[in-house]
Amino acid sequence: MSIAANGQEADDITRNLAHTSEQIAQLAQEYQRDAGSVRLLAVSKTKPVSALVAAYEAGQRAFGENYVQEAVEKRQALAHLADIEWHFIGPIQSNKSRLIAENMDWVHSVDREKIARRLSEQRPDDLPPLNVCIQVNISGEDSKAGVTLEQLDDMVTLIVSLPNLRLRGLMAIPAPQDSHESQCAVYQPLAQAFAALASNDHHVDTLSIGMSGDLPAAIASGSTMVRVGTAIFGARDYSLKQ
Numbered sequence: 001m002s003i004a005a006n007g008q009e010a011d012d013i014t015r016n017l018a019h020t021s022e023q024i025a026q027l028a029q030e031y032q033r034d035a036g037s038v039r040l041l042a043v044s045k046t047k048p049v050s051a052l053v054a055a056y057e058a059g060q061r062a063f064g065e066n067y068v069q070e071a072v073e074k075r076q077a078l079a080h081l082a083d084i085e086w087h088f089i090g091p092i093q094s095n096k097s098r099l100i101a102e103n104m105d106w107v108h109s110v111d112r113e114k115i116a117r118r119l120s121e122q123r124p125d126d127l128p129p130l131n132v133c134i135q136v137n138i139s140g141e142d143s144k145a146g147v148t149l150e151q152l153d154d155m156v157t158l159i160v161s162l163p164n165l166r167l168r169g170l171m172a173i174p175a176p177q178d179s180h181e182s183q184c185a186v187y188q189p190l191a192q193a194f195a196a197l198a199s200n201d202h203h204v205d206t207l208s209i210g211m212s213g214d215l216p217a218a219i220a221s222g223s224t225m226v227r228v229g230t231a232i233f234g235a236r237d238y239s240l241k242q
């Protein structure tokens, strides 16, 4: 795995990042959000370390990964870039929770009590609390990942009681919709749950919604962190994995 960014790849990523940031700023303005209220998480799963370096050199600091082993390898390869913020956004198997607790700064995909407890127990004492979003299932997506809105209160109560986790907010991956209106409609109950949680004194500040295909609906619905892969790094080639 090459660590240096290579020319054409780096140029494309730099241009795509600038374009995506501009798009986010324009959408924030269009939907009367404060400038800077929507952070960009660059989703680098399946992409080589050189792609992350190119994005880093273009100013990007927050990266999202879905596969534990890949995330840990990238973090080790880029240990010299100490101000990278590592976000885990994929499904969590309980036998991988320790690697996540030891290596990541954020986890967006906490949706089971057992996983929450393990992450808190396994978080090393010399690291700050792990930043956590609860994944919510808002559209009955096939993956079945995420708590239902009915289960959300119990999960919030648990996570705020765990010493080495810091609850930051909610995350969702809705099933694809065919219009902006239906995308917004699916986000609506989640946005309400987030507003209720934010007014509840838990100091949550993160609504992690929005991907390359639904940025306008996510930002209209109150997203504070969009997770963008394809629009920055190009299409993913899964044949390279396993």
Ligand SMILES: *Cc1c(COP(=O)(O)O)cnc(C)c1O
Binding pocket: 043, 045, 066, 089, 090, 173, 211, 212, 213, 227, 228, 229, 230, 231
């Ligand atoms: C892959 C992935 C993304 C990025 O998706 P793009 O469509 O490539 O922008 C965002 N969130 C999660 C949870 C993902 O798995």
